Amino acid sequence: MRPTQAAYPAARFRRARQSPAIRGLVRENSFGVEDLIWPLFVRSGDAIEEPVPSMPGVMRRSVDKVVEAAIEAADLGIPAICLFPYTGIEERTEDCAGAWDPDNHANRAIRAIKAAVPQIAVMTDVALDTYNINGHDGFVENGEIVNDRTIEALVRMTLAQAEAGADIIGPSDMMDGRIGAMRGALEQAGHSNVMILSYAAKYASAFYGPFRDAVGASAALTGDKKTYQMDPANSDEALRLVERDLSEGADMVMVKPGMPYLDICRRVKDAFGAPTFAYQVSGEYAMIQAAAQHGWIDGDRVMMESLMAFKRAGCDGVLTYFAPAVARRLRDGG
Numbered sequence: 001m002r003p004t005q006a007a008y009p010a011a012r013f014r015r016a017r018q019s020p021a022i023r024g025l026v027r028e029n030s031f032g033v034e035d036l037i038w039p040l041f042v043r044s045g046d047a048i049e050e051p052v053p054s055m056p057g058v059m060r061r062s063v064d065k066v067v068e069a070a071i072e073a074a075d076l077g078i079p080a081i082c083l084f085p086y087t088g089i090e091e092r093t094e095d096c097a098g099a100w101d102p103d104n105h106a107n108r109a110i111r112a113i114k115a116a117v118p119q120i121a122v123m124t125d126v127a128l129d130t131y132n133i134n135g136h137d138g139f140v141e142n143g144e145i146v147n148d149r150t151i152e153a154l155v156r157m158t159l160a161q162a163e164a165g166a167d168i169i170g171p172s173d174m175m176d177g178r179i180g181a182m183r184g185a186l187e188q189a190g191h192s193n194v195m196i197l198s199y200a201a202k203y204a205s206a207f208y209g210p211f212r213d214a215v216g217a218s219a220a221l222t223g224d225k226k227t228y229q230m231d232p233a234n235s236d237e238a239l240r241l242v243e244r245d246l247s248e249g250a251d252m253v254m255v256k257p258g259m260p261y262l263d264i265c266r267r268v269k270d271a272f273g274a275p276t277f278a279y280q281v282s283g284e285y286a287m288i289q290a291a292a293q294h295g296w297i298d299g300d301r302v303m304m305e306s307l308m309a310f311k312r313a314g315c316d317g318v319l320t321y322f323a324p325a326v327a328r329r330l331r332d333g334g
C-alpha cells in the first residue's frame with residue numbers, strides 16, 4: 001500500500017540539522033571577533049589591576065595596565081576598545097572640570113594606547129557621571145539635570161578626547177542636541193574623521209548597577225536617571241531618538257542595555273539600516289558570571305549564545321565585557 005500524504009511530515013526541517021557540515025551551510029548569522037568592542041575601566045596610579053567585585057573577571061586598570069590590555073586585544077584581533085574612567089569621590093567636583101582635562105587618566109590612556117597599538121580603534125565615554133560629585137551625567141541645578149549647559153561641557157570633553165587621539169566618541173549622557181553640537185565642534189576643530197557612536201536608545205535601567213560600582217558612581221549617585229534616560233516601557237521613542245541622532249551627524253547608534261532590548265535592536269536596524277550596536281551591560285555580564293560560578297549554567301556556551309542573539313537581532317557589533325574571552329574561544333575554535 002502506498003503511504004498517504006499524512007503518513008510523513010511534508011517538510012522535514014531536521015534534514016538541515018543533521019550534521020555540523022549541513023548546519024554550517026544553512027546558518028543564517030555568524031559572530032566574529034570583528035564584531036567586538038571591549039569596555040575597559042581606567043584609573044589613576046601605576047601597575048594597578050584591581051578587581052571589580054560585582055563583575056567577576058573585570059578589572060580597573062591603571063594607564064600602563066590598560067595599554068597592556070589594548071595590546072592583548074589587538075593580538076586577539078579585537079578591533080576596538082572603549083575606555084571608562086574610574087574616579088574616587090575625592091576626584092569628583094560639582095563643576096566636573098576633570099572631564100575635559102587633557103591629562104585626566106582617560107585621556108592619558110588614549111594617548112598611550114594610540115602610541116603603543118595605533119591599529120586598535122579607541123572609543124571614549126562622553127558623560128559627566130564619572131567626574132560629577134553627584135554621579136549624574138549632566139550638571140545639577142536646584143535638583144534638576146540641566147540640558148544645555150551640560151552640552152557645552154560635553155563638547156569640551158569631546159574635543160579633549162579627539163585631541164588625545166580618540167577614533168570614536170561615545171556620548172552616553174542622553175542630553176538632547178548633544179550629537180549636533182559635538183559633530184559641529186569636531187568639524188570646526190579639524191577632526192572630521194573622528195566618528196560618533198551615539199548611545200541613542202539608552203534606557204533608565206537597573207542593569208547598570210555593577211558598572212556604577214566599577215566607575216565609583218554608586219556611592220555618589222543621588223536619585224535616579226529617569227529624567228534623561230528612556231522609560232523601559234517605550235519602543236517607538238527609540239526610533240525617533242535614533243532618527244534624530246543620525247540626522248545630527250551620528251555615524252553609528254547604540255541600544256543599551258542589550259539582551260532585554262533585542263526587540264529595539266531589530267526595529268532600529270530595520271528602520272534605518274545604520275551601523276547598529278548593542279551594549280551587553282554590566283548587569284547582564286554579572287548575571288551570566290554569577291550563574292556560571294554556581295555551576296547553574298555553562299558560562300562559555302551562554303556567553304557565545306548571547307552574542308549570536310545580538311547578530312540575529314540585526315546588530316553589527318556588541319560592546320561586551322566578555323570580549324577577550326569570546327575572542328579566545330573563537331580563535332581556539334569554540
Ligand code: PBG
Nearest residue numbers: 127129172207208211281282283
Ligand atoms: C553613564 C554610563 C553607564 C553605563 C555606561 N555609561 C551607567 C549609567 O547610565 O548610569 C553602563 C554600562 C554598563 O552597565 O555596563 N554615562
